[in-house]
Amino acid sequence: MNWVTPTIILTIFLSLIMSVFQPHNAKKNIMLLFLISLIPINFTLNNNELMLSLAPLITMPTENINISLTLDTLSTLFTPIALFITWSIIEFSTWYMTTDPHNHKFTKYLLIFLITMLVIITANNMYQLFIGWEGVGIMSFLLIGWWNGRQDANMAALQAIIYNRIGDIGLIMTTAWLMTSSSINMQELMIQHEMINIIPMIGLLAAATGKSAQFSLHPWLPSAMEGPTPVSALLHSSTMVVAGVFLLIRLHPIMYNNNIMMTSCLLLGATTTVFAAAAATTHSDIKKIIALSTTSQLGLMMTMVGLNQPTLAFLHMITHSFFKAMLFLCSGSYIHNLNNEQDIRMMGGLLKTMPMTSSFMTIANFSLMGMPFLSGFYSKDTIIETLINSHTNSWVIMITMIATILSACYSTKIMLTTMTGYPRTHHKIHNETKTTMNPLMRLMLASVLMGTLTKASTLQTTTMTTMPKSIKLMTLTATMVGIMLSKDTHNMTHHLMPKNLNKLSLMFNQLAFFNIPHRTITMTTLKISQQMSTELMDLWAMENWGPKGLLNTLTPTIHLSTQQKNMIKNYMTMFTISMILILLMTFT
Structure with missing residues (x-):
């Protein structure tokens, strides 16, 4: 078995690179590669780890730089997931991007995006990881700015790459530090975990904050909605944004002994979760609501990393990938059939006209809320139980519970506003074709079954934890409270005239600190420059000299x-x- 796994992984890489040159066959190729990639899972679930290295490309006195793959539970489990989601999204985009003159080029970009993500998850040294890391950044820039005739799309693409560059400074700093004082090879790094300094860890946290859009470097994620919907689906589910959390999960052994690092992750994750969930409740653009929900879920993963539970963060990353891809594709189906209408207030009665999409949307939202026996429940419920049983930080528990209530609020808001009531736009009713429904059907099955399958395949013996019934049912109670609040708010306000948001809602709607880097700092800089050029140059210099x-x-x-x-x-x-x-x- 030792030689089968590396062979399969190399086959996947080579086939994907070849598919880039034949984009019209990409869907079938990825489907085959997905089926092949399922073979090594059983082998790696038994905690076996393989490493595959080529001869050194660059030989240096302290480091030998070579192409090296690590095939452990993380990489072999996440590879089929990334392939499965990309397969569904590429099939969906053949329908969504039919009228686009460069749709083959679009598929190529999606494939390169997937390859760079696979480079990140299989990298065995920091150089290789950095190549994949920069690769997903460049591809996100190209894909978010796909419709580059629009100013907003260009701005969003620039925003994404600039925010990521801020985070990348941290990763470059960490790599440089490890080169001088430790090793950039993952295995050698893990052995020396007692010696690691706080500085490279701060670098890792900065890198994850930028890439996974944690609080303070978050505004690029909702702005990235300017790209086509298939891009949003791929960007938010299994590539790009999960790379930051994946980095922390991969390098968790060097961090878990450092209390400052763990507490920083915990507090940053909790702040992001509640902040993004609160921001999502104030928006009415369907894609922005789902984007902020991604930020919220990434905050939850970050909280778990900070609580010293990287496996749980990884489990939530897996389950989140499926229902988030499905949410985006369902919203894409709505948007495309309502003549590019993205405002949920302009939708309504879609349950009658688009029953399948609406059913899938409901399942995805329930999975996101953590309804029992859907895949989101297995990860979300376990995360909150673990948090409540921990004695680390009661503030984090309270914040996460508020975020759970809010996530139920915005999910219910989407469902009630888009599917119930009467139609508020003139739109053509289309037949929900195979091309659209097949990928959604697959993602729906994965969203329903993935949690149960994971539970059946991994948790052979569960730890008995005794806790009061009220604590055991806390997540479910919070979700139900959120649903009821959202339903009541909807019933009370849907017939009222729209009015201006109050200050708090406006702050969240403007993504709180979005105004500081994008408006305040730029205006202040402009004014200072203006004053320097006019008052200093004209009045003072000219007067005196x-x-x-x-x-x-x-x-x-x-x-x-x-x-x-x-x-x-x-x-x-x-x-x-x-x-x-x-x-x-x-x-x-």
Whole structure:
């Protein structure tokens, strides 16, 4: 079995690279590769780990840089998931992007995006990981700015890459530190985990904050909705945004002994969860709501990393991938059939006109809320139980419970506003075709069954944890409270006239700190520059060194050399007084 897994992984890489040159066959190729990639899972679930290295490409006194793959539980489990989701999204995009003149180029970009993500998850050294890391950044830039005729799309693409560059500084710093003081090879790094300094860890946290859109570097994620919907689905489910959390899960052994790092992850994750969930409740753009929900779920994963539970973070990453991809594809189906209408207030009655999409949307939302026996329940419920049983931080528990209530709120809001009531737009009713429904059907089955399958295949013996019934049912209670609140709010407000948001809602709607980097800092910089160029240059420099300065220098010289001071009144007065005196003296 030792040689089968590396062979399969290399086959997947080579086939994907070949598929880039034949984008019209991409769907079938990825389907085959997905089926092949399922073979090594059983082998790696038994905690076997393989490493595959080529001869060194660059030989240095301290480091040998080579292409090296690590095939452990993380990489072999996540590879089929990434392939499965990309297969569904590429099939969906053949329908969604039919009218686009460059749809083959679009498929190529999606494939390269997938390859760079696979490079990240199989990398065995920091160099290789960095290549994949930058790769997903570049591809997200190209795909978010796909419709580059629109100013908003260009701005969003720039925003994504600039925010990621801020995070990348951290990763570069960590890599440089590890090169000088430890090793950039994963295995050697894990052995030396007692010696790791706080500085490379801060770098890792910064990298994960940028890539996984944690609080403070979050505004690029909702803006990334300017790209086509299949891009949003791929970006938010199994590539790009999960790379940051994946990095922390992969390098968790070097962090878990450091209390500062763990507490930082915990607090950052909890803040992100509640903040993004609160922001999602104030929006009415369907894609932005789902995007902020991604940020919220990533915050939950980060909380788990901070609580020293990387496996749970990984489990939530897996289950989240399926229902998030499905949410985006369902919203894409709505948007495409409502003539590109994204505002949920302009949708309504879609349960009648698009029954299958609406059913899938409902299942995806329930899975996101953590309804029992759907895949989201197995990870979300376990996460909150673990959090409540921990004695680390009660503030985090409270914040996470509020976020759970809010996530139920915005999910219910989407369902009630889009599916119930009466249609609020004139739209053509289309037949829900195979091309659209097949990928959604697959993702729906995965969203329903993935949790049960994971439970059946991994948890052979469960730990008995005794806890009060109220704590055991806390997640479910929070979800039900959220649903009821959302339903009541919807019933009370759907017939009212729209009005301006209050200050708190406006703050969340504007993504709280979105205004600081994008409006306040830019305006302040502009004003300071303006004042420097006008007041400093024109008024001060020109006054002192220009014509007036020249005049001030020349005047004393003129005064020294002559008595003529150009003062006509004085001259006339002196002349008159002198004449009078002379006359008086003459006549006397």
